[in-house]
Amino acid sequence: MGHQSSKKPKVANGHKLHAVEIVLIACVCGWFVMELEILGVRVLAPYFGSAVYVVTGSVIGVFLLSLSAGYMLGGWLSRKANSQRILGINLMVAGAWLCAMPFFVEPVCDGIFNAGLGEKWGSLLSALILFGTPTLLLGTVSPTAVRWLTTQASDSGLNTGLVLAFSTVASFVGCVVTAFYFVLLSLRHTICTSGAALIALGIMILLQAVVQSRRGKFHKASGV
């Protein structure tokens, strides 16, 4: 892989990806975070209405909270030697969660509503249960991407800026496309398709890591 084979051995860097690929992964995740956030309002409205609490309080609040937890977790995971495999698995789990979500939206929201929680705390709890996990997992991507891109400390700020800028632009595009165009499509299908796309991305990342490490082991064993 071009940029990393130049200098320094990759101790604990844990990935075999090109810089462009890393930024692209961050972009895809940036897109899905915002797509999910906008769809989140549509998911909850039938159960908790469209009062201002639901939209600004619950949905946006839960996304911010989950993202911050995801950043923390991602930062910690980025130090692992097998961080690429972990990231692949994270994305697959997030995707699987999205694919399954349309089937548990109703029991979760109705259950919480019938337990006596209304548009404020009910929608907050529902948003946390429904969107917390996938958003957290998507949040682990940025810190890991920064870690992968960084080979020397002096570049860390630049790399952070790069990852944040690109993934946020992707968030913007995801936001606009979802709000303007995906609204014409079935909510269920949009969420499931997004989940499938995330699973595919996760599998690709995981496979690449596995193949590369096999090849590494093979090279080591054969003394090349």
Place this chain on the structure above:
Amino acid sequence: MESRMRKVILTLVFCVAAFCQVLFVSVAAAQEFGQLIHQKDSLYHRIFVYRLGPVVTLQFGRRAAAGMQSQINLSNLRRHMLEYTGLAFCGLLYKPQPQKMLVLGLGGGVIPREMRHYLPALEIDVVEIDPEVPTIAGQFFSFREGDKLKVHIADGRMFIKKQLNRDPVPKYDLVILDAFNSDYIPFHLMTKEFLEQVKGVLAEDGVVIANVFYSNRLFDAELKTFLAAFGRCQVFLGTYSTNAMLVAPGPAAQSLTVKEAVDRAMVLQRQHRFAFDMLTVAKRLQPNIHPYPSVKVLTDDRAPVNWLRTQKRNKSPYEVP
């Protein structure tokens, strides 16, 4: 020093420009509805109240396209300034002596106020999402709550769901869905799933009435959704506005022909001495309106209401496709 001056000048120019903009918009609006007498930013809207002589107008948002929420004439409160508030009485043709009524969306409160005027025994629940709206309705639109007329601050769908959880479930004879303005429509108050919930609080012989606009495709989609949820739907079309009433009679209520509607309207007119002409309302019943086959039923899963609203209908609503 110079750059500081430049900053100050730029800020001043900006302020003046902003002021001119506000002034221009106010003047433009003032020409139409008179003087702006009240303005309030609520959680959901920018609420404007205008007055021109005795005529008070309620508007959400400045844009002309936002349309009027309510309009009343203080010198004659019985006069329906907007066509749809009169058309909303069409429910009485199906259920002449209602006991209980539910209205989603308050606005200036004309519909509940007038209903109470003619039917003092009627118990009315009004659901309004915006806590500022009842205050303004009371201050400027002669709207008063009372023992039999209650305003609940809630999302319409949440209110109905809570009613469904009560034991026994309260049943309404008339349900008026008016939580829309021509500018923004909450999708979750138009879907088949929502209408199924409305059905749950509807008396067997009650009727559901939705105020919609027949100038765009949302009309077809909503009509189709009503047909999907209730099995039948009758339409009253406005003449000098593009308002239409979709009326879905409950299982034990009767669908009407124009003649039956007119006959019932004459009886009601004699009985209540409406200040408007109930006969005209009855004659607005259009039995031959069907939704375009290509539009889909609105569901919680897919309800592009705000997009449909921008799709103009290219055929007159009187035509049967």
